[in-house]
Ligand SMILES: [Fe+2]
């Protein structure tokens with residue numbers, strides 16, 4: 001927590017205004033970086049989803065494209081989760097629950113025969129859930145991170161910064 005140096009027993013442990021300002025700049029930069037990273041990752045994730053849909057429509061082997069989507073999505077979710085922790089996002093628990101659902105949907109695709117209607121239906125469910133997640137939970141996270149980037153020193157929570 002940022003505080004102005006004053007008198008009393010806490011005098012030597014509280015950060016100075018300069019330290020507070022430096023902390024604020026660091027947090028703003030971290031929040032901006034997180035916003036840029038999440039936006040870029042969403043574009044890649046959507047591209048992978050479209051590619052998998054195209055491979056499925058062609059009747060080609062989906063295994064490689066599905067592996068890429070599962071792997072990339074796992075890394076992307078982990079990145080968002082780190083940003084939520086680092087910036088003490090108040091809706092973290094609800095967002096994590098949606099990530100758990102998406103991870104389960106992605107994993108379930110790996111065990112369904114891609115030549116079946118069940119796979120097509122499961123893929124459609126995943127795409128719809130992911131679209132809703134990006135438009136809802138992810139959009140709210142991005143708004144929060146953008147606001148964190150503009151917060152005043154005294155408004156910022158203490159805690160580690162995202163790398
Ligand atoms: Fe998310």
Ligand SMILES: [Fe+2]
Pocket residue numbers: 038042076080134138
């Ligand atoms: Fe996301």
